[in-house]
Amino acid sequence: MPQAYSSPAPPREPEAHNGHVFERELETLPREQLAQLQLERLRWTLQQAGRNQRYARHFQAEASDVRSLDDVQRLPFLTKADLRDAYPLELSTVPKTELLRFHMSSGTTGNPILQPYTRADVLQWGQVMARCLAAATLTCEDTLQITPSFGLFNGGFGFHYGAETLGCFVIPSGPGRTLLQLKLMHELGATALAGIASYGVRLIETAEAEGLDSRKSPLRVGIFGSEMWSDQLRRRIEDRLGVESFDIIGMTETGGVGMGIDCPAHAGIHVWEDHYLVEIADLHAGRLVPDGETGELVVTTLTREALPMVRYRTGDLTSVVSRDRCDCGRTSLRLERFRGRADDMLIANGVNFYPKQVEALLLSEPAIDNHYQLVLTEDAGLDVVTVECEVRTEPNVDPLRQRFADLIGFRPRFRFYKPGEMDRPEGKAVRVIDRRPSSSSSPAAAGEAR
Ligand SMILES: [Zn+2]
Numbered sequence: 278m279p280q281a282y283s284s285p286a287p288p289r290e291p292e293a294h295n296g297h298v299f300e301r302e303l304e305t306l307p308r309e310q311l312a313q314l315q316l317e318r319l320r321w322t323l324q325q326a327g328r329n330q331r332y333a334r335h336f337q338a339e340a341s342d343v344r345s346l347d348d349v350q351r352l353p354f355l356t357k358a359d360l361r362d363a364y365p366l367e368l369s370t371v372p373k374t375e376l377l378r379f380h381m382s383s384g385t386t387g388n389p390i391l392q393p394y395t396r397a398d399v400l401q402w403g404q405v406m407a408r409c410l411a412a413a414t415l416t417c418e419d420t421l422q423i424t425p426s427f428g429l430f431n432g433g434f435g436f437h438y439g440a441e442t443l444g445c446f447v448i449p450s451g452p453g454r455t456l457l458q459l460k461l462m463h464e465l466g467a468t469a470l471a472g473i474a475s476y477g478v479r480l481i482e483t484a485e486a487e488g489l490d491s492r493k494s495p496l497r498v499g500i501f502g503s504e505m506w507s508d509q510l511r512r513r514i515e516d517r518l519g520v521e522s523f524d525i526i527g528m529t530e531t532g533g534v535g536m537g538i539d540c541p542a543h544a545g546i547h548v549w550e551d552h553y554l555v556e557i558a559d560l561h562a563g564r565l566v567p568d569g570e571t572g573e574l575v576v577t578t579l580t581r582e583a584l585p586m587v588r589y590r591t592g593d594l595t596s597v598v599s600r601d602r603c604d605c606g607r608t609s610l611r612l613e614r615f616r617g618r619a620d621d622m623l624i625a626n627g628v629n630f631y632p633k634q635v636e637a638l639l640l641s642e643p644a645i646d647n648h649y650q651l652v653l654t655e656d657a658g659l660d661v662v663t664v665e666c667e668v669r670t671e672p673n674v675d676p677l678r679q680r681f682a683d684l685i686g687f688r689p690r691f692r693f694y695k696p697g698e699m700d701r702p703e704g705k706a707v708r709v710i711d712r713r714p715s716s717s718s719s720p721a722a723a724g725e726a727r
Pocket of ligand 1: 539540541542547603604605606607
């Protein structure tokens with residue numbers, strides 16, 4: 278066995294949690310000063326967006342009269358459809374000669390959404406990502422393996438800029454070639470891994486099949502985001518990879534991954550509020566919800582130049598956990614880990630539920646492995662939900678169905694597979710297949726590659 282497999286992690290500086298703050302002054306600003314800075318930046322953002330005539334028409338007159346942060350509530354929401362309609366660069370606020378690049382998110386229908394970057398935007402991305410990596414306890418002594426792609430989608434470059442800003446050693450592996458990933462990870466002594474949670478699961482399976490014990494490698498941090506992962510899956514990944522995990526948020530529309538992350542206190546996801554103004558809205562009721570109540574995350578970027586977002590409806594469901602100073606010293610508000618997306622909600626025979634609820638229930642059963650899928654079909658006019666999952670030993674079905682009935686409100690059918698028998702997609706996990714005649718697509722697959 279090569280040395281790297283068994284050597285312990287290099288000794289770390291004896292730092293408390295609060296040692297890992299990249300921009301201490303800004304990250305710990307008293308909230309009144311933070312609000313003042315947000316207001317200045319909001320006014321700049323509206324001015325910037327107004328440079329594009331189409332964007333200015335979207336606001337009409339409201340944007341010219343923003344005197345307090347609350348005035349943002351008078352502005353109209355910006356939707357995914359607005360951005361799709363503006364394909365390719367119809368909402369960009371600067372000429373193409375000032376742009377360096379774009380990233381995009383694709384859905385299953387229509388045009389992709391393009392997010393262009395000026396030089397200032399690329400720098401901004403590096404700054405917020407460096408904050409995220411520092412919050413995940415990384416320093417210049419760490420080796421970060423970056424498994425999201427370096428291409429049209431935003432993940433890889435975001436981690437890369439953050440890591441370079443912080444001075445980490447980067448393994449820019451991108452996705453796929455899992456055996457090579459493991460070889461590089463072990464032989465170059467990766468201490469941190471960035472990616473989607475389902476890729477973490479893939480690495481675990483491949484390592485175990487190869488007889489490698491990741492818990493004995495120097496790997497100590499996993500930074501995962503961009504898809505739903507339950508607390509139950511989180512615990513399994515932490516246990517089997519031997520890492521502390523961090524949940525990172527951000528999307529193409531807001532300028533890429535890096536809008537926020539949880540800190541070692543793991544008491545909610547910090548949002549970098551000097552860069553992003555967040556609101557939580559109940560869009561059915563047309564109002565903002567109080568702290569603690571779940572709603573859709575609405576984001577206004579405050580420092581993005583080429584295509585700022587003003588009240589962008591992200592579709593992500595979350596709540597404000599706290600606006601108090603965190604144990605780590607940061608003063609930014611903290612969000613609950615995302616529950617899923619508004620359009621992930623499934624309805625079967627009148628019962629509303631989210632795939633994340635199913636995952637949490639399934640993975641609380643030790644016999645059930647990490648691969649599962651929900652298949653929705655119709656039989657004699659009734660919806661049928663079949664849970665297909667890999668199991669180490671076949672669980673007792675009756676109590677399991679009863680737990681579904683008690684906790685989620687329906688009794689699924691089950692189809693069990695042996696470990697390794699179900700298909701593994703290269704990218705994000707496909708958790709829902711809706712074969713009902715009334716459904717046009719699978720909502721969980723539609724969120725692909727944001
Ligand atoms: Zn904190």
